[in-house]
Amino acid sequence: MNCKIYSTLQAAFLLGALTLSAQSDVTVRFSEPARHFTASAPLGNGRMGAMVFGNTNRERIVLNEISMWAGGVQDADSKEAGNYLPQIRTLLLEGKNIEAQKMLQQYFVCKGPGSSGGANVKFGCYQTLGDLFIQWKDTTSAVSNYQRQLRLDSAISAVSWEKNGVIFKEEVLVSAPGQVAVVRLTASKPGSLSFSTGLYRKERAALKLVNGNLEMSGTLNGGNNDPGVQYAAVLKVIPKGGTRTQSNDQITITGATECLLLVAARTNMNWPAVETPGPAPMPKTLADISKVTASSWQSLLQAHVKDYTSFFNRCRISFTDNSNEEVKSLATIDRLQRLHDGKKDASLASLYFNFGRYLLISSSRNGGMPANLQGLWAEEYQTPWNADYHLNINVQMNYWPAEVTNLSDCHQPLFTLARQMAKYGQRTARTYYNADGWVAHVINNPWGFTSPGEGADWGSTLTGGAWVATHLWKHYQYTNDKKFLKEIYPVLKGAAVFYKDILITEPSHQWLVTAPSNSPENAYILPNGQQGQTCMGPTMDMQIGRDLLKANQEAARILQTDKAWADTLQVVLNKLAPNQVSPGTGGVQEWLQDYKESDPHHRHVSPLYGLYPYDEITPWDTPELAAAAEKTLLRRGDGGTGWSRAWKIAFWARLGNGNHAYTMLRELLAPAAATSEISMRSGAGTYANLFCAHPPFQIDGNLGAVAGIAEMLLQSHGGDNVIRLLPALPDNEEFAAGQVKGLCAINGFVVDFSWKNKAVQELNLLSNTGAECRVLLPESAVVKDRNGAVIPHQYKDGVLRFATKKGMKYRIAV
Numbered sequence: 120m121n122c123k124i125y126s127t128l129q130a131a132f133l134l135g136a137l138t139l140s141a142q143s144d145v146t147v148r149f150s151e152p153a154r155h156f157t158a159s160a161p162l163g164n165g166r167m168g169a170m171v172f173g174n175t176n177r178e179r180i181v182l183n184e185i186s187m188w189a190g191g192v193q194d195a196d197s198k199e200a201g202n203y204l205p206q207i208r209t210l211l212l213e214g215k216n217i218e219a220q221k222m223l224q225q226y227f228v229c230k231g232p233g234s235s236g237g238a239n240v241k242f243g244c245y246q247t248l249g250d251l252f253i254q255w256k257d258t259t260s261a262v263s264n265y266q267r268q269l270r271l272d273s274a275i276s277a278v279s280w281e282k283n284g285v286i287f288k289e290e291v292l293v294s295a296p297g298q299v300a301v302v303r304l305t306a307s308k309p310g311s312l313s314f315s316t317g318l319y320r321k322e323r324a325a326l327k328l329v330n331g332n333l334e335m336s337g338t339l340n341g342g343n344n345d346p347g348v349q350y351a352a353v354l355k356v357i358p359k360g361g362t363r364t365q366s367n368d369q370i371t372i373t374g375a376t377e378c379l380l381l382v383a384a385r386t387n388m389n390w391p392a393v394e395t396p397g398p399a400p401m402p403k404t405l406a407d408i409s410k411v412t413a414s415s416w417q418s419l420l421q422a423h424v425k426d427y428t429s430f431f432n433r434c435r436i437s438f439t440d441n442s443n444e445e446v447k448s449l450a451t452i453d454r455l456q457r458l459h460d461g462k463k464d465a466s467l468a469s470l471y472f473n474f475g476r477y478l479l480i481s482s483s484r485n486g487g488m489p490a491n492l493q494g495l496w497a498e499e500y501q502t503p504w505n506a507d508y509h510l511n512i513n514v515q516m517n518y519w520p521a522e523v524t525n526l527s528d529c530h531q532p533l534f535t536l537a538r539q540m541a542k543y544g545q546r547t548a549r550t551y552y553n554a555d556g557w558v559a560h561v562i563n564n565p566w567g568f569t570s571p572g573e574g575a576d577w578g579s580t581l582t583g584g585a586w587v588a589t590h591l592w593k594h595y596q597y598t599n600d601k602k603f604l605k606e607i608y609p610v611l612k613g614a615a616v617f618y619k620d621i622l623i624t625e626p627s628h629q630w631l632v633t634a635p636s637n638s639p640e641n642a643y644i645l646p647n648g649q650q651g652q653t654c655m656g657p658t659m660d661m662q663i664g665r666d667l668l669k670a671n672q673e674a675a676r677i678l679q680t681d682k683a684w685a686d687t688l689q690v691v692l693n694k695l696a697p698n699q700v701s702p703g704t705g706g707v708q709e710w711l712q713d714y715k716e717s718d719p720h721h722r723h724v725s726p727l728y729g730l731y732p733y734d735e736i737t738p739w740d741t742p743e744l745a746a747a748a749e750k751t752l753l754r755r756g757d758g759g760t761g762w763s764r765a766w767k768i769a770f771w772a773r774l775g776n777g778n779h780a781y782t783m784l785r786e787l788l789a790p791a792a793a794t795s796e797i798s799m800r801s802g803a804g805t806y807a808n809l810f811c812a813h814p815p816f817q818i819d820g821n822l823g824a825v826a827g828i829a830e831m832l833l834q835s836h837g838g839d840n841v842i843r844l845l846p847a848l849p850d851n852e853e854f855a856a857g858q859v860k861g862l863c864a865i866n867g868f869v870v871d872f873s874w875k876n877k878a879v880q881e882l883n884l885l886s887n888t889g890a891e892c893r894v895l896l897p898e899s900a901v902v903k904d905r906n907g908a909v910i911p912h913q914y915k916d917g918v919l920r921f922a923t924k925k926g927m928k929y930r931i932a933v
Contacts, residue, residue: 143447144437144469147269147809149173150450155793156181156498157806157816158452160269160276164295165484167384168495169251171291173267173278178253180291182300182318185488185495186388188348188565190243191341195229195570196550203227204552208623208634211655216645220653223635224575227551233573234562237501241342243564244505247497248352248384249320249335251302253289256313256373257282269808271470271477274427275420285311295484296422297411302380310360310374317369318354318382322500326368331355332408333370336401351400352384353408379416383407390488391539393566430480433525434861436472436832438465440853452807455790465853468784468828474809475520475825478818479529483517488565489532490517494818503797503815508536508563510583511639512723516762516819518590519732519769519826522597523833525861525869530594534607536563537587541610543567544584548617556617557610559584561639576652577640581621581633582663588614589663589733592670596840596865599888601677608674612681615671618664619691625655625711630696632656632711633664639723643714656696656711658726666733668692698729698736698744706751707736707744720756722763722799724770727751731769734836738775749774757786761803761811761820768827773834777847780831781854787811787824835864841918842894844872844879866890882931889925893918901932 152174153159159170159181168183203226210219237244264281278289286307293300306312318326323337333354341347354370356363361375372378385404389397411419446454446464458464482494492506492513508514514533521530544557547569552558559569561578572578591607594600622631634655642652668688675685699708709716709726730736730748738745752770759767764787771780791804791812802814811820831847842864848854858873867888873880884892894900896919902910905928912921923929 142272143466145270145272145473147271147470147474148448148450149267149807150453151265152267153808156795157793157810157812158808160267160291160808161478161481161494161496161810162274162276162291162293162300163481163495164293164298165480165482165487166495167293167298167300168482169291169293169300170496170498171276171278171289173276173289175262175265175280175282175287176255176258178255178289180251180253180300180302181496181498182248182251182352182382182384183495183497184248184350184352184384184386185482185491186348186386186390186565187246187248187339187350188243188388189238189246189339189342190241190564190566191345191347192394192566193231193241193342193568194546195231195233195241195568196547197226197228197230197570198550200227200551201553208655211634211653212623212626216651216653217649219635220575220651223579223653227571227635228573228575228578229570233570233578234505234507235573237505238340239342241566242505242507242562242568243340243342243347243566244507245491245493245497245502246339246500247320248350249318249324251300251354251380251382252317252319253302253304253380254315256315271473272428272431273424274431274477274481284308287311292420292423293481294411294419294423295426297414297419298383298407299411300382301416301419302382303416304378304380306376309376312358312361312375312378313373315369315371316354316356316380318352328365328367328370331365332405333368334401348386348388349396349400350384350386351404352382353404355381355408355412357381357412381408381411388565390565391535427480430526430529431473431476434476436469436828436857436859436862438469438854438857440465440856450807451809452790455788455805458785459789463851463853465851467788471784471788471805471809471821472825472828475821476524476526478821479517479520479526479825482818483529483532485528485531487532489514489536490818490822492817492819496818499795503795503813503817505564509561510559510563510587511561511580512766513762513817513819514563515586515590515732516765516823516826518822520822520829522593523829523863524825525863527594527598527863530590533587533590534594537584537591537607537610539567540569540584540587541613544569544617545613548620552617552621554617554620556613556615556620557584558617559587576642577637579635579637579653580639580660581636582618582660585614585618585663585667589666589670592674593732595674597863597867599867599890604674605678608678608680611667611674612671615667615688618667619688622691622695623655625696628696629694630656631691631694632696633660636660638709638725641709641721641723641725642717643710644717645714650717654710658698658707658709659728661696662698662726662729662733662735664695665692665735700743700747704750704754705747706754707747719754720758722759724751724755724763724766727770731766731773731830737773737837740837745774749776757783759803760799760813760817761787761805762813762817762823764803765811765820765823765827768824769830772827772830772847773836775847777831777849780827780847781849781851784824784828787820829862832859833862833864833870835866835868839893839918840865842868842870842892844882844895845874845877848877868892879933881933884923884929884931886923886925886927886929889923891920892923892929893920894931895919896931897933899933903930903932904928905930
């Protein structure tokens with residue numbers, strides 16, 4: 120809100136220039152062509168993706184389509200599992216965790232190989248669509264004046280170089296209005312474009328030229344060599360000038376001055392009703408091409424920029440430190456190294472913030488599929504961890520920034536996933552737990568997999584679906600949209616019904632706990648030295664349960680329904696195992712019993728779910744638990760995978776420790792070596808294209824860090840939903856002054872503010888819901904409406920309170 124919005128014509132003019140404006144927080148720069156996927160420039164429209172390598176001899180553009188999934192629908196529920204649940208629980212109640220885990224592994228995992236077979240089994244994996252190659256005719260002449268950049272304020276990749284006195288340009292966008300990827304090639308000297316181009320996929324692909332277009336089609340492995348998803352891609356080449364020849368798998372242009380390459384792609388996945396395939400993809404793909412064939416570059420660009428900036432320009436942050444002017448011309452990887460070496464670069468934080476929002480806009484659009492572990496960008500045919508929807512933090516972290524950074528509509532694909540999980544998870548709940556409602560465990564895919572994973576040591580966490588369900592409530596908290604709440608209430612309630620159904624009473628305190636479960640991917644050591652994971656009542660399960668049940672109570676109240684049922688939830692809430700402080704470490708206890716951790720520095724910081732993203736641990740309401748949370752974080756350390764470091768930004772921000780939050784951001788921004796190797800312990804940081812290194816690349820770290828940065832600047836959580844400005848601003852002088860536009864607060868407030876000397880100067884709020892506004896501000900603050908009239912307000916305990924009207928803007932002078 121109130122952000123400077125470029126007009127479409129201004130944006131077109133800006134992007135038509137060879138040397139783009141050197142804005143240090145909206146430009147990802149490269150000094151050379153990409154040698155690895157993690158140095159290419161990502162583009163996307165929520166469904167199609169492209170990765171531009173920028174090579175001046177043989178250009179490679181990796182293509183993606185978000186429904187390119189191997190595998191298929193299966194019933195992976197083990198029909199005998201439920202028979203063993205009483206025995207497993209009895210063993211846990213008797214303290215025989217290892218025996219319970221052995222039985223769990225034998226009888227209570229999924230049927231079949233689960234996710235371990237990836238693309239070759241029914242679970243499947245996300246895959247690349249293939250590559251678009253541009254083979255330039257002149258590969259021997261020297262290249263000079265090479266420039267490559269990705270503009271985040273317009274979603275354009277631009278590459279330029281000079282050969283033999285001719286300046287060549289390559290501009291690439293992936294259009295949401297046009298549903299095509301567009302490559303524009305130009306030369307400063309007429310008749311200088313000579314190249315061959317074509318599509319490539321190493322497997323399950325047929326290529327042919329039809330009516331001058333290059334068509335690629337195939338059928339993915341549906342698991343166990345059953346036929347799976349059908350896909351289609353079409354390349355259309357439109358030159359200006361020159362001659363055109365073609366062979367079976369490529370098109371050659373000689374002597375052109377300008378050329379457009381249009382790529383469309385579709386599959387027949389019928390998301391989310393995947394049991395019934397959709398129509399054959401080639402006709403729709405050809406229709407996409409046909410719709411834009413007559414369009415000029417200018418009109419395609421205009422529509423693309425207008426669409427994209429309608430999302431991007433909603434929210435911006437900036438820091439007014441001007442001591443780093445020299446970074447504006449540096450490659451981004453050099454800026455990462457410079458920061459790692461201890462130099463200042465405040466705009467690198469806002470660049471990373473902008474990049475994360477860019478990725479969410481580009482990989483998650485209303486009506487589409489959710490961003491997966493890699494968003495929608497993959498070059499592999501067997502992606503790491505299948506690029507699936509991991510439910511023990513990863514897919515949820517993808518959507519942490521959606522509400523607070525004004526991208527609420529980009530949150531919608533996750534809600535569709537929740538509905539699909541609820542559908543298939545009802546069967547899993549009945550089969551394994553003889554429970555009503557629905558459940559999803561740790562791994563999930565577009566095919567409705569809700570069973571436990573194939574490994575009892577990690578795959579038995581049973582609150583993954585419940586965690587996703589809390590996002591439905593979070594969306595309501597930010598929007599107060601009762602129509603939405605009514606629509607999703609059955610999904611929210613179903614998760615709570617299951618959770619309530621499966622609780623058992625543990626013997627030591629008579630608390631209600633989940634069983635069997637585990638604390639995501641972490642292990643404990645028993646007094647006898649044995650190591651295990653299976654347990655009852657891990658702290659995260661209890662925190663998610665409180666989050667979910669309280670959300671259901673409030674939803675039922677708002678909708679004026681299910682009062683008797685909602686009242687029963689309070690009885691359950693009163694009996695749930697509470698947060699405990701470990702006598703051994705002083706931190707928040709991770710398990711029901713104070714076990715010793717197998718890995719004190721484990722990447723999952725699961726017992727602090729109650730600190731973030733939930734809000735039952737706060738410095739102002741639960742100071743003892745907040746102090747214990749700090750000890751947990753200090754014990755865990757500042758290392759970890761990329762997404763783990765991103766989570767720690769939010770943790771430290773919630774504790775009000777801006778210096779440590781920024782330390783974690785710097786750790787996340789450490790330059791990472793290009794790699795595709797999986798590592799849980801080393802190499803985490805940021806690649807040359809700003810992709811987060813798990814390693815390898817996982818998008819959750821990018822998106823989680825955006826939410827963490829937002830938490831440093833604005834918070835509105837807690838039972839009172841007070842808006843707190845600059846709650847975790849670092850002491851570093853480069854952050855002493857700045858500006859926020861378009862961050863969102865609970866109850867539908869859109870907030871703009873500026874600060875100097877680390878103190879808020881002026882605050883503007885838009886009330887989208889008409890809720891009472893509560894802001895933590897000095898007593899001298901004065902509230903005025905858009906006409907300058909003073910608004911009556913109250914001031915108590917440091918909180919300014921005033922009534923608002925829906926759609927009205929307010930200005931608060933401090």
